[in-house]
Amino acid sequence: YFTDEKLEEVMNDNETAEKLFRELKEEKIRNRKLSEMVDELDAAVQVLKVKGDFFDEVLRSDGLITMTAIAKDYGMSAMRMNALLNAYGVQYKMNDGLWVLYAAYQNMGYTKTVTYEWASGKVAIATYWTHTGREFLYRFLKERGLLPKSERIQPYNTNMEG
Secondary structure: OOOHHHHHHHHHOHHHHHHHHHHHHHHHHHHHHHHHHHHHHHHHHHHHHHHHHHHHHHHOOOOEEOHHHHHHHOOOOHHHHHHHHHHOOOEEEOOOOOEEEOHHHHOOOOEEEEEEEOOOOOEEEEEEEEHHHHHHHHHHHHHOOOOOHHHOOOOOOOOOOO
């Protein structure tokens, strides 16, 4: 803000006027740079919003379940469950390590393959199971005598005090 005194000083002193004009020019350059930075940040926000929406829709969907969660129901690791399903001819492992269903099961809505990007920029692909797929696995494994832990008959513990 220019007071009357400051305006009078600028009008009467070339050196003050030049200094003021230099400062105004520098301020204009700073503003332009800040405006460019804001534009770049807005563009980055849009990219992250798209990625965030994708993440919310796919990876955090209530309809998708990890193999680890399913395998834990059966008291085993995801590695063991994947190997078991491979042995039963349900799925196979591709060269990149991704488990995919054999043709007989692939178009049944049992799994969803998801591509996502880590913060490091590395892209990864993972297979998630749908609720329909989880139900299929339950029936499929039950037919082969494999029950989840919650349905197994637990032996009576005779060492209990009471």
